[in-house]
Amino acid sequence: MSSAGAVFACPSFAQTASKPQVLKASVADVQLLPEGYGQTSIWGYEGSTPGPEIRVVKGARVQRTLLNEVPDPTSVHWHGIRIDNAMDGVSGLTQAAVKTGDTFEYDFVAPDAGTFWYHAHNRSYEQVARGLSGPLIVEEPEAIDIDREEVLVLDDWLINPETSQIDSDFEAGGDKSHGGRIGNYITTNGKYNLTLSARKNERYRLRLINASNARILPLQLEGFDGWIVALDGMPLTTPKPVTETIVLAPAQRIDLIVDVTAEVGETAHVQRLDRSDVASQVAFDVKSSAATSKRGTPKPLTPNETPTVDLSSAKPFVLKMEGGAMSGLRSATLGGVKRSMGEIVEAGQFWAFNGAADGMDGPPLAELSQGEHARIMIKNETSFAHAMHLHGMHFNEVNPDGTLGLLRDTTLVERGEEREIAFVADNPGKWLFHCHMLAHAASGMTTRILVS
Template sequence: MMLSRRRFLQTSTAMLLVPVGVRAASSDLVAQAAAQQIAPDGYPTTPVWTYGGSVPGFDIRVRQGERVQRTLVNNLPQPTAVHWHGIRIANAMDGVPGLTQEAVEAGASFDYDFVVPDAGTYWYHSHNRSMEQVARGLYGPLIVEEASPPDVDRDLMLMLDDWRLDPDTAHIVNDFDNGHDLSHAGRLGNLVTVNGRFDPDYPVGTAERLRLRLINASNARIYDLSLDGLSGWIVALDGMPLEQPLPVEETFPLAPAQRVDLIVDVTAKAQEIASLVSVERDGGFGLARFPVSEGAAATPRQGIDPLPPNSMPEVQYDDAPLHRMVLQGGAMRWLEAAKIGDTELTGRELAQLGRFWALNGYAERPKDPFLDARLGQTHRIEFVNETAFPHAMHLHGHHFRIVLPDGSLGPWRDTVLVERGQSRQIALVADNPGDWLLHCHMLGHAASGMMSWFRVS
């Protein structure tokens, strides 16, 4: 389907790929304003907030077990902080103002220094005024490479994001206090990019094998993905390898903050175009386009081996205590009342404060932890979604196992999508000491009430 540039800005239905080149390593992570060609050629550049001058920020690649050392230098007009999403790191490095550190004021700096224990696909992003700062571009990939990487011809990082741009100026629409967004599905954009660019091609050869690392950096958009001219497997979710690769036969979802690693073979013929496809209500549209030429590989590789596993704790949850977290509020199921601190407010009072959601009756991070766990204990959490919208629930500092409906354990994840009216149960081994955030990663939902925390000691 061919779209005009104007129609593209209006509908946000087509997305294409731009590769991220190798970038020089730096001890500084400079949060700064810049301008980038987010909209199609012919539109003005878009003022953005960046790490290092471009969106996404620096492609940080390290080996498993290596140390990441970055000094955040804040050259922005707002305080900020960096959260290293999905990495099981020391609590002081987690980057949550008011819980693990103070926000880094404009003109100030903060040293992050941690070891990455797990290979996989992760990312980093602002965790202060996240709905705005992430929407302005403050994010980047963190790739932790295996000691024995898989046999692929190329390893590509694809960071998906949607932007809400003014169609005339291509500036980011400054409506971050929009009550409709906060109380409904969240901030959805009108232009979707991959790696901060619109409409590039990425040439490949026939029968090449690719590793595609997909990261959803969007504020609230859930992608439903499929392959065309590519055949392959899901090999990891949220950075953690699957015990057995899962063939991609139909569509698969990617919620905000989630990652999926694919290993795919190019099955399209020379002169054809392979695609990563977003399945929408009105059809499928290209996310990433791969023009195919004659390649060096004469025949496709046969089969696939699992990625090497990370060292994860054994989960024995049969006798683990169960904690119920009820997701409440939002449009169509408005809060009647909820607490902020020790004060219970009416729904009208909460709405006046920009609070439309609650977790277990709290419309803000409560004073006491939702869960107070001893180090090494296993706990179950049941997310019960009583709202009319889906939520991507994220735990800091830990991965957890999904508990499947039959009681068996599903994959390791750090963000679980809980659909409207659905309950999802997870099993968590509390093996990382500290105070850790638990929140919805639809960032507008977190900003307007869906935020809690748990303690491991």
């Protein structure tokens, strides 16, 4: 199996060393746009976008010293990793933001095999949009039956084509109150036209990560037979054949096992469905043949050890989403005082959870004891979709028939939809629960779950 790190222009970090390795957040000029355009100034880990791949084996220790060289305090959130609360990297909740020139030591064990990622978590609606994110891959101890693996970090950027620079209006009210900051330039691993070589009947593992601020990515396979084997780092009990469009919301990940079915001389694609056409997100040029026949359905990945929710005893909660453009929200509390929507907007807030627009400073959604079971009914009463992410724990989506569904850390709730999730509060600490349309999170769509 070839290393997915080879896809990146930057080197991968090796596994745990005796001295923590430095993970430097810095300003860099990169050729993000096609040749012929000028370079773009980004904020990147180790000066690259995406940042360097961090890859360890399940159960291994991850040690990184964040060195902040960007002109804004920052922190690192290890998205999807079930770790100690002090290592979660949420500025203002689990740690103080790291000032320019300062450092912070992250040290944790990666308990689950899967596809995860890391990204800035102070003013993330700006810092992630500038490039501060990267993949975190936790390998299974046992080998799986593939020929090759590719880590594909999908992202979008809001770029001024005349200057080649990232649009600096990160406080745009239109982004906060509508669908979020949607870019006009889409990349994979920092490239707009990523093309890889392939062989017919070769079997790949594709690890897809949606690192965009707000863009929902509908994807299809062309020239591949594929199976979904994991979502948000958690394996499916049975691989699911890819027979329809895959929807990847911001912050979500999906692991695919695919067999190349395109003929030699043809091109296979991971395709992106735009509003009016289909575009190639990643192209695979089939240059030769690896075998005369396909292998058939892959075996399921080994599941991670997660607690099972007892829905009958789970404590119920409701999270009502309100606000944004076209919602009709007239008032909400801010700072404990009921205010008009105009006053809320003037304060830079556009959304409310359960009638409160305070965001992280508002009342917690739930206070639970360690080991307690909980279920949350999310009611999206807004005009936009929201990708809700729970820190510190994975949850099951609850099926309409009341059974436990997919295990995830980020769920997409469409406008007007209701979605119930359930989890065991087995990780003590203060955990964010927020929309990963990052402009939404910054303007009211953030709450906390406290586990004592």
